[in-house]
Amino acid sequence: MNAGWPLTGRDVELRSVVDTVLGDAHRGVLIAGNAGVGKTRLAREAATDLAARGWAVRRVAGTSAGRAIVMGPFARWTTSAGTSRSAQLAEVVNGLKSEAGGAPLLVVADDVQWLDELSALVLHQLVVHELANVILTLRSGESASDTVFAMWKDDHLFRLDLRPLIRPESDRLVQRALTGRVPADFLDRVWRLTAGNALFLRHLVEQEQTSQRLTADGDAWRWVSGPVATPSLVDLVKLQIGDVPTELRDVVDLVAVAEPIEWSCLSTLVESELVEAAAERGLIEVTPDGAIIRAGHPLYTEVRWEECGPVRLRKLRGVVVKAMLAQRTGRPADPLRLGTLWLDSDLDPDPDVFAAAAQCACARLDLASAERLARAALAADPNDDARMLLAYVLHLSGDGLEVEALLSNVETSYPTTGFVNAATLRAANRLWVLREPVEARDIVERALGNSQGDISHVLRVFHAFQEAMAGQPAAARRDVEASDLSRLDPFGQVMGRCAETLAAGDMGHVRDASASAAAGYAVIEQAPQDSIHELGLAELHAHAQLLAGYLDAAAATADLHYVRCADVPGLTRAMALAMVGATALGCGELPRALHHLDAGGAEADDSDINGTFYRFRVTHVETLARAGRVRAAVALLDSTTAGRHAAYEYVDPAYQLARAWVAAARGRIDEARNICCRAAELARERGQWAREVLCLQTAVQFGFTAAEERLTALTGLVEGPRAQLATRYAAALAAADGVALDASSVEYELMGDRLVAADAAAQAAATHRHAGRRGSALTANSRAQQLARQCGGADSPALHSSRITLPLTQREHEIALLVAAGMTNREIATATSLSVRTVEGHVFRATVKAGVSGRSELSALISADNP
Incomplete structure (x- = not known):
């Protein structure tokens, strides 16, 4: 850790304070904010800056204990104890001016809410008579001397209300204070507990380091979660919030065990006047509409948990559960909150409550809570429903062997019309967790042979998803068409739409893919508990648009769903980041693509389940290669190859293209062309025609001149502008037609693919040069290099060739x-x-x-x- 913590996220505020002191409009700044927000640090940094400019800086501070001592903060400048107030005042003012020695004087006074009246008057006189400038810090919500407030109200001082750090600033502060990569889950924990309070943040990070839970491992940090409310942190929090009366502690404790808690619930347990008093002290926060109550700060909750003890906490949770159930608001209690509170309370176990809570936790991808609740449901009532629920949770968590053990105890004739049943769950476990796609398909096909009625539609939709994942889009679409999705639960309907969107997109039927995705979004809108699949559906939708050449639409799809998922930690945020990165690559925005793919990959390192992120690593490899980061591309390709997931066969052509771009980046252009052609043939055999177009287009970028005939045929199979543009591009390269290559470059730029536009322009330059058209060659080369710069430094064989x-x-x-x-x-x-x-x-x-x-x-x- 650095010896001194950097000042992060306060650049604008620091400039404002310094500029105000240097300016003529005010005689200083009053910095107000909550305890620990960074007021003192900001004042100190500003004073250091001004001292370097020749100002004489003097510092004083108020304290709660010293408030009764007259002139305590200015004791070093007065020896006239027992003399008149005016004499003491004059002595201090003269002493300060004398020490300044003719330099401009700046007095920094910290915690002015605790200054005695005469000390406040010293500051007032310095300001009013323009003898000095001041920087004062004031804790929000505290009462200060009227003299202090007069300086601000009379416009002598500029008031700066300092807010807590926002999430990016919090992350940046931790990253700068520590050297090396910091785990995403640690950054999440720090943010959740400190809520941007710089003092708490620093203490928490240093505490985790001291306890050896946060340790350096080469150029990265490793973190193991542990208890937060250590004695030192408890003391710090209690110092910040001060003494709390017993009756207010009861309010805080109830909020701590149940937050967020509805006012309608809390008001049945404590008097409303006590709630209001706790809110005034900042111990709790009430939403503007007065409906929801939370702890005043996350660490208050941690401290109260530590001090209450387990017996009192269990009793309090039971009290809250009963109050939640007794409410007559017309809205059911949140299943996850109810189940979690019940599980940790002194009430008798209720398997139905635990099961409902576990299902809710799954929908929110809170798999740790889901497993705990599902195990509690099974322990309370060991039946097939409970075994299935726990197996499903463990499948999501990647514990394939225990899933198999649980399912072996489920009746083979397990009756269900839901999408998650014994057959589909066993197949899903074999496919994603155990990576046995052949065995997974056999399970479903055997079940299909013995099924009828609604369950056959369930199994056929799952089979369709398997076919789409295996890169067999035509078979997948036939399965979906043979199914009646209306007879499935929402989960099954969305899975069917995912299969159809993927298959249609791979075949180049982008209108069908978009229509299917829209139908899936509509199901999710009506059944938000199945929103777990929304991001995956959006990814497939955006990729179908990318393949077809509707790049703006693809970017809009990715951005929309990123906004919805960016605040969800773990794999969800990692996938949302990577989806934006993939569309940015398609649009030729290499820096943006790398930023999002790097961030997504880093987060996935800590949260990837069942190899889900494999397909995004393929895109990441290509992005690194196209940006000229050859070593990083080779290293990531090696690790991606080692971790290839058997379930994701549909991305095989994309994987081959990533290999081709790495080969090209290493100068092996002939190898790159051959890889592209083999990838195109693979896509053709599978009927992934939109992917075939992309493979052939890439081969043309590498100088392949025999793609025109097949691309011409594909224009009759694949919708969207890409196939037609790729056909004209291939024809121009085969004919060595520089003018046509220029035109292709313009067309690709208009479509939004500036990377291909740059390569086409570069190839046009080389063609013009060989034909002796020097002016045209210079123009085309200038355009190619300009496009490459617009892409953020694109690198390719064609661009190399145009420079020679x-x-x-x-x-x-x-x-x-x-x-x-x-x-x-x-x-x-x-x-x-x-x-x-x-x-x-x-x-x-x-x-x-x-x-x-x-x-x-x-x-x-x-x-x-x-x-």
Whole structure:
């Protein structure tokens, strides 16, 4: 940890304080804010800045204990004890001015709410008579001397109300105070407990370090959760909130065990006057409409939990549960809050309450609470329903072996029409957790063969999802069409829409994909408990739009659902970040793509379940390669390959494209072309025609000239502008038509894909140059480089080629780049599938054309032309 904590998130406020002191409009600043918000630190930083500018700075502070001592804060400047007030006042003022020695005087007074009247008058006289400037700090909600308030009310001082840090500022402060990557769950914990209070934040971080729960591990930090309310933190919080009467502690304790709690519930347990008094003290907070009550600060709750003890807490929770059930508000109690309170109370267990709470926790992706509640439900009543519920929770958590054990005790004829049943859950566990897609398909197909009625529709929809995940979109769509989704529960309906959206998008039927996604959103709107699947549906929808070439629509879809999920910690936020990153890549916004994919990947490292994030790591690899970050791309490709998930076969073409971009970034362009062509063939065999278009388009970017015929055929199968643009692009490259390549570049830019636009312009420049059209070549190259800069520094073989002014053929250029990369002729031969003799011939011809004498000079020339 750094020796001194940085001042973070206060740049604007610091400038405001300093500028006000230096200006003529006011004689200083009154900084007001809650305890621990950072008033003293801001005042200190401003004073340090002004001292460096030649100001004489003097500091005083009020204290609650010293308020009764007249002139206590200014004792060092007065020796006239027992003399008149005016004499003491004059002595202090003269002493301060004398010490300044002619320099402008700044007096910094901390906690002015605790100044005695005469000390406040010293500050007033300094300000009114323009003898000094002041910076005062005042705790909000506290009463200060009328003299202090007069300085602000009479406009001598500018008042700055200092707010707590917001979440990004809190994260940034912790990141800057610690060296290395900080776990996302620790940042979440810090934010949840401190709510932007800088004093609490610093104390909590240092406490976790001292306790060895937060430890450095290379360039990262490791954190193990533990108790928060240590004696030192309890003392700090109690110091901040002061003495609390017993009757108010009862209010705080009830809120602490049940927050957020409705006013209608709390008012049945304590007198409303006590609630109001606690709110005035800042011990609790009431929403503007007066309906909901929370603790005044998260750490107040932690402290009260520590001081109440387990017996009192259990009793209080039981009291709150009974009050919640007795309410007649017309609205049922929140199932998760009710079940959690009940489980930790002194009431007898209720399996139905625990089961409802566990289901609610699953919908909110609070899997730790869901497992605890589901286990409680099973312990209270060990039946098949409870076993299924716990198995489902453990499936989401990735505990595949225990899921299998639980399901082995469920009756094979388990009667259910819900989407989650013994067959689908066992298949899902085999597919995602145990990574056995063949066995998963066998389970569903055997069940289908023995089913009829509503359950057959359930199984067919699950089978459709399996087919879509396996990259068999036509089969998936047939399964959905053969199912009656109206006979499924909302969960099943949304899963059916997910399968249909994925399959239609892969086939290039973007209108069907969008219609299916819209139908899925409508189901979720009516059944918010199934909103767990909304982000996945949005991801599939956005990708269908990307494949088709509707890039603005894809970005809008991703951004909309990111806003809804950005505040949900863990895998949900990681996926929302990555979805935005993927659409940003499609639009050629490399810095934005990397920012979101880096952030999503970091969060997924701590929260990924069942390899769900694998598909986003594929996109991340491609983004790194296209941004020229070759080492990072290679490293991530290696780890992604090692973690390839058998369930996500539909992304195989995308995985191959990521490999191709890494190969291209390493100068192995022939290998990159071959990978793209094989990926296109794989997509063609599966009927993933929209993905095939993208694979062929990428091959054209790598110089492949035989894609036009197949792309022409695909324009009759795939909707959207991409297929038609890719066909014209391939035709232009095959014909070496520089003018047509220029036109393709413009078309891609208008579509929103600036990365392809840059490559097409670069290829146009090379084509014009070979044809002797120097002016056209310069224009096209200038456009290519400008587009690459707009993308945030795009890198590609085409862009490299456009920079080289030597009259090299495409193959000579590729091999020259590999020479510049330091590869031997034998290594180049292996990378390009050529013989060593053929490579030697290309190297020789390149050196002759370049007018250099050997490999080293050719390498230097190529490297200089491709910085």
